[in-house]
Amino acid sequence: MGHFPLVCALICILFKPLSASVSGRILAEGGAPVAFPQIENLQNQSWVTGDNWGYFYLSGDSLTGQRIAIHRIGFLSDTISISDETSRLIIHLKSAPISFSAVAFEGKKPRTAAAIRIFSIAPQNFSVKDNSRSIMHYLPGITLKQYGGPGSISTLSMDGGNSQNLTIVYGAVALNSLRNGSVDFSQLPFTASHEIEYLPVALSGEPQNGADGVLRLSAAESPTQIQMSFGSYGHRAISASMRMPLTQSHISLSGGYREDTGNYLYQRWRDKQWIERRNNNYQQRFIALNGGGICTKNFWWRLTALGTEQNRGVPGLSWAMLDTTSFREDRLLLLGVESGWLTRFGDGKIAVSTRQNKEYYENRNYFIYADSEEGIREFSLNHRFPIWKKMQPHISYSRLAGSLLSGATGKKSELRQKSSASIRVLLGEDLSWMPQIIAESIADSQWSASWQSELQGRFFDERLYLLLLAGENRRHPTLNDRYWQPGGNPNLKPELTRSLQLWAQYEPQSGASLFLQIFSKQSKNLIQWVPQAAYWAPANIRQVSRRGLKSGAAFSANQNTVFRFSYSFLETKDLALKKPLRYAPTHQLRVHGIFSWRMLTLKSDLFYQSSRIFMYNYPEDILDAGMTTVDTELAWNNSGRHTERTLSCVVTNLFNNRYESVLGYPEPGREWRMTLTIKKKG
Structure with a gap:
């Protein structure tokens, strides 16, 4: 009953009458966002300007039946009509690099095929049980390391690399820690994220970039809704969000609470007995504020703010003594503000952000208080300069100042600076080449330089899209690598990764697409912690080779049937040990289907991952047995005059298979969850 007054208040606030709104995104044919598009309402002659990621928002008393035109220099214009069911639009513009005048087209059907340059996950593709494992069903090559239970630390890596090589961005704020280089996904509530995108390389001018790409969590738009759920292992949660369209802008506010008891049975490896894994309790509270819009015809802004607080038990290794007292408390606060412009001198943006992360860990068994x-x-x-018709120079600069206070490192600070210069050369109507030079420095070290090159184009009546990427990336040592006591090594060299990637997407017909990626990544000076006489210490001792391919297909016969398939093959080798990398699977297979009939929707996911090496030579290599999981969801959808109601039941790990993503940390078996979502229309 403690949450009943809060629920009533939220319902009253959430579903008060608001003006109608339509949101959308403008993309190029290859999937890259079209920066600063102009959207014109042809009925009332009003207009809005999208942001640098192509997002735009329209609001008014009645938008049904009105026509809008989309314009952007370098693209052919498009005109569409808004129906009474339209709430979100994805519009693809055709490139027109030679002509810089706007040309309106009537009745053009927008392209809806998936993007090759940006793998995008929309909210409706998720099951309501959103967690790190959900991403593995949609992004080929992703590997999850999770330390068992709902509140465990979760990290993601790509193509068998370290989690530090995958940059993760929420809104305008980079999340990778200076302390250890990783991101703990358990701190991020997925109900506060609007969309998830993967970029194999950062867009030109963006300061965030990793050797294995960028995973971007967009918080640009949250619907007005309330969601409540309960399920196995003592799960219960409530969250609410409210979107408030304003004149030429919008504000979204969301918040929620989640609680899991989390205790479950697992089979102990030494005697095969089933025992209860305790101390898995998890509580999370969060609040998020997002906004965006335009100031004048040529200027836009965006705000991202998030605060989360977690309390969790830490059960420890499965073969260690039973631990029912260890716990961890952590808090994440972030704020990011972006502002961009579009003038006759070019377009660009300025961004400032701040992030704070506090953690406390206590283990009384080993007298650890950290x-x-x-x-x-x-x-x-x-900023990008439109100097020539066939050449577009682009320059950028970023400055990051960080500080760390911990018992293991003391008080440390770090300053990182990065500058880049690129130029996109239009080689033809459907072909372009972009070389880029990047210079960066860390702390008091000298500047280092790296490079990237991108060649992309469309062929065969624009049904085949090709993207060739080549370049190198440096990952500098973390603060723990350099200053951890005992063992920190301030003389570590940065890791260097050289990569060559070919991406291809083919669209044989409407509603169908195929993609293929072939890649090779060679790394040297990899940082690894190795045992010393009495402790572990980091050293540059490894050279690694990674190569493989990813393939997939998507097919949609109609709005009621969607099928996706992907397969990843990965070959990794530690050139010193002549063995595959730890935790790098050779094969991954994903099959996803959505079937709708009247008010019912059935979603099903199958995920297979081959065995991996957990540990080297103890006395033999320790391998896991691989994993196969099946998740399914049945949802009932009912639409009223003002709201849409969805009642869903999700069962994950349907066949109760037992597995570990990290050695010594067993994952729970079958889980279920019931969720009620009430969403305001418009």
Whole structure:
């Protein structure tokens, strides 16, 4: 009953009458966002300007039946009509690099095929049980390391690499820690994320980039809704969000609470007995504020703010003594503000952000009491110049200042700076080449340089899209690598990764697409912690080779049937040990289907991952047995005059298969969850 007054208040606030709204995104044919598009309402002659990621928002008393035109220099214009069921639009513009005048087209059907340059996951493709494992069903090559239970630390990596090589961005704020280089996904509530995108390489001018790409969590838009759920292992949660369209802008506010008891049975490896894994309790509270819009015809802004607080038990290794007292408390606060412009001198943006992360860990069995506090402030500026018709120079600069206070490192600070210059050369109507030079420095070290090159184009009546990427990336040592006591090594060299990637997407017909990626990544000076006489210490000792391919297909016969398939093959080798990398699977297979009939929707996911090496030579290599999981969801959808109601039941790990994503941390078996979502229309 404690949450009943809050629920009633939220319902009253959420579903008060608001003006109608339509949101959308403008993309190029290859899937890259079209920066600063102009959207014109042909009925009332009003207009809005999208942001640098192509998002735009329209609001008014009645938008049904009105026609809008989309314009952007370098693209052919498009005109569409808004129906009474339209709430979100995805519009693809055709490139027109030679002509810089706007040309309106009547009745053009927008392309809806998936993007090759940006793998995008929309909210409706998720089951309501959203967690890190959900991403594995949609992004080929992703590997999850999770330390068992709902509240465990979760990290993601791509193509068998370290989690530090995958940059993760929420809104305008980079999340990778200066302390250890990783991101703990359990701190991020997925109900506060609007869309998830993967970029194999950062867009030109963006300061965030990793050797294995960028995973971007967009918080640009949250619907007005309330969601409540309960399920196995003591799960219960409530969250609500409210979107408020304003004149030429919008504000979204969301918040929620989640609680899991989390205790479950697992089979102990030494005697095969089934025992209860305890101390898995998890509580999370969060609040998020997002906004965006335009100031004048040529200027836009965006705000991202998120605060989360977690309390969790830490059960420890499955073969260690039973631990029912260890716990961890952590808090994440972030704020990011972006502002961009579009003038006759070009377009660009300026961004500032700050992030604070506090953690406290207590283990009374081993008398460990550890706390840390990390703070980061970042500034970035970039601009693109329309100097020539066939050449578009682009420059950027970013500055990151961070500090860390922990018992293991003491008080440390770090300053990172990065500058880049690129130029996109239009080689033809459907072909372009972009070389880029990047210079960066860390702390007091000298500047280092790296490069990237991108060649992309469309062929065969624009049904085949090709993207060739080549370049190198440096990952500098973390603060733990350099200053951890005992064992920190301030003389570590940065890791260097050289990569060559070919991406291809073919669209044989409407509603169908195929994609293929072939890649090779060679790394040297990899940082690894190795045992010393009495402790572990980091050293540059490894050279690694990674190569493989990813393939997939998507087919949609109609709005009621969607099928997706992907397969990943990965060959990794530690050139010193002549063995595959730890935790790098050779094969991954994903099959996803959505079937709708009247008010019912059935979603099903199958995920297979081959065995991996957990540990080397103890006395033999320790391998896991691989994993196969099946998740399914049945949802009932009912639409009223003002709201849409969805009642769903999700069962994950349907066949109760037992597996570990990290050695010594067994995952739970079958789980179920019931969720009620009430969403306001418009």
